[in-house]
Amino acid sequence: xxxxxxxxxxxxxxxxxxxxxxxxxxxxxxxxxxxxxxxxxxxxxxxxxxxxxxxxxxxxxxxxxxxxxxxxxxxxxxxxxxxxxxxxxxxxxxxxxxxxxxxxxxxxxxxxxxxxxxxxxxxxxxxxxxxxxxxxxxxxxxxxxxxxxxxx
Numbered sequence: 001x002x003x004x005x006x007x008x009x010x011x012x013x014x015x016x017x018x019x020x021x022x023x024x025x026x027x028x029x030x031x032x033x034x035x036x037x038x039x040x041x042x043x044x045x046x047x048x049x050x051x052x053x054x055x056x057x058x059x060x061x062x063x064x065x066x067x068x069x070x071x072x073x074x075x076x077x078x079x080x081x082x083x084x085x086x087x088x089x090x091x092x093x094x095x096x097x098x099x100x101x102x103x104x105x106x107x108x109x110x111x112x113x114x115x116x117x118x119x120x121x122x123x124x125x126x127x128x129x130x131x132x133x134x135x136x137x138x139x140x141x142x143x144x145x146x147x148x149x150x151x152x
Contacts, residue, residue: 002147005061005087007073008032012128013092013136017072018044020137024144029064031057068151070143088143092128094135096143 004021006014008030018039021028030038031047033056038046049056055078062081065071069087073079079089079097089097 002026002068002070002151003065004028005065005069005071005082006030007057007061007071007075007078008036009034009057010074011072011092013072013133014038016133016137017140020140020144024148026144029061031061033057068147070140070147072140088147090136090139090143092136093132094137094139096139 004017004026006017006028008014009032011017014030017028018041022039022041022043025043028044029047030036030044031049033049035048036046038044047060049060058073058075058078058081061071061073062078062085065082065085065087067086069082071079071082071087071089072092073082073089074091074093076097079091082089083097083099091097
């Protein structure tokens with residue numbers, strides 16, 4: 001069954017995802033390192049990965065996701081792994097990752113990480129703005145409808 005996976009620990013659009021998923025009656029797996037409150041719905045399940053180690057949540061999502069699923073994450077390496085498994089991937093600002101651009105996006109992420117480590121640049125991404133949430137909701141709706149058409 002088509003499922004929405006949320007890389008939830010730092011996801012700023014969880015409430016928006018819940019509303020849209022419930023409207024479309026799609027199951028949601030909220031995957032996190034720690035317990036968090038989720039809506040009381042049979043469609044929404046909290047998955048807490050308590051194993052010790054780095055990237056446990058990412059590994060779980062990458063293993064579970066596949067064709068017809070939607071993954072919401074701002075983690076570029078996780079996005080690349082999910083795109084390789086033919087899942088649809090969207091970041092919280094409304095950027096859709098595809099086979100055509102994930103390699104370039106991953107390379108840019110690595111370059112920016114290296115520049116931050118050397119001190120050539122400081123700071124991180126800009127904060128989420130209202131227009132980002134609006135773009136996210138629009139792209140999320142598009143992905144859900146595309147998945148529903150392709151995977152009835």
